[in-house]
Amino acid sequence: MDFQHLKDTANFLFASMMDAMVDLGVSPDLMFAGMARSFEGECRELLARDGLDLTKLEDAANMEELVQHWADALEKNKLAAHVEIHRVDDEEIDVEMGGCVFSEACKINKQHHEGDIPLCPWIGVLYALVEEKYGKHLHLNTADHHVEKDHHFFNLHVTDW
Numbered sequence: 621m622d623f624q625h626l627k628d629t630a631n632f633l634f635a636s637m638m639d640a641m642v643d644l645g646v647s648p649d650l651m652f653a654g655m656a657r658s659f660e661g662e663c664r665e666l667l668a669r670d671g672l673d674l675t676k677l678e679d680a681a682n683m684e685e686l687v688q689h690w691a692d693a694l695e696k697n698k699l700a701a702h703v704e705i706h707r708v709d710d711e712e713i714d715v716e717m718g719g720c721v722f723s724e725a726c727k728i729n730k731q732h733h734e735g736d737i738p739l740c741p742w743i744g745v746l747y748a749l750v751e752e753k754y755g756k757h758l759h760l761n762t763a764d765h766h767v768e769k770d771h772h773f774f775n776l777h778v779t780d781w
């Protein structure tokens with residue numbers, strides 16, 4: 621199986637899982653929180669092995685630096701073509717991601733449930749990093765996936781609960 625075939629299969633399977641979760645009534649916010657918990661285990665080691673520099677993330681001086689390292693890691697490892705950070709402070713994180721490797725899954729989900737939150741796993745990773753480093757939690761404010769632009773948009777609240 622070549623890379624493109626593997627990527628298409630992974631996107632299709634990921635889309636099916638997301639659909640099933642949505643049909644079961646699990647909220648996207650809860651799904652990201654769940655992804656964050658698994659990132660603290662084996663998933664974290666897997667990502668580190670694939671080149672995500674966890675030391676850099678642990679050494680981040682503030683939330684802005686943490687989000688920047690996360691964005692750099694995604695771009696460097698070609699998990700997303702580009703990540704634009706529009707706002708980061710103690711209350712809010714606003715990011716836009718273009719060319720995510722899981723764009724196809726988000727596109728499939730959008731065809732099945734128009735208006736759904738794109739369940740980008742890298743946002744689950746961001747939930748985990750913020751939780752681990754600051755003991756704070758992220759919650760979805762708004763999110764969208766623009767199929768034509770191949771971009772995800774995420775506006776997240778930073779909270780203590």
Ligand SMILES: [Zn+2]
Pocket residue numbers: 717720721722723739740741742772
């Ligand atoms: Zn994504």
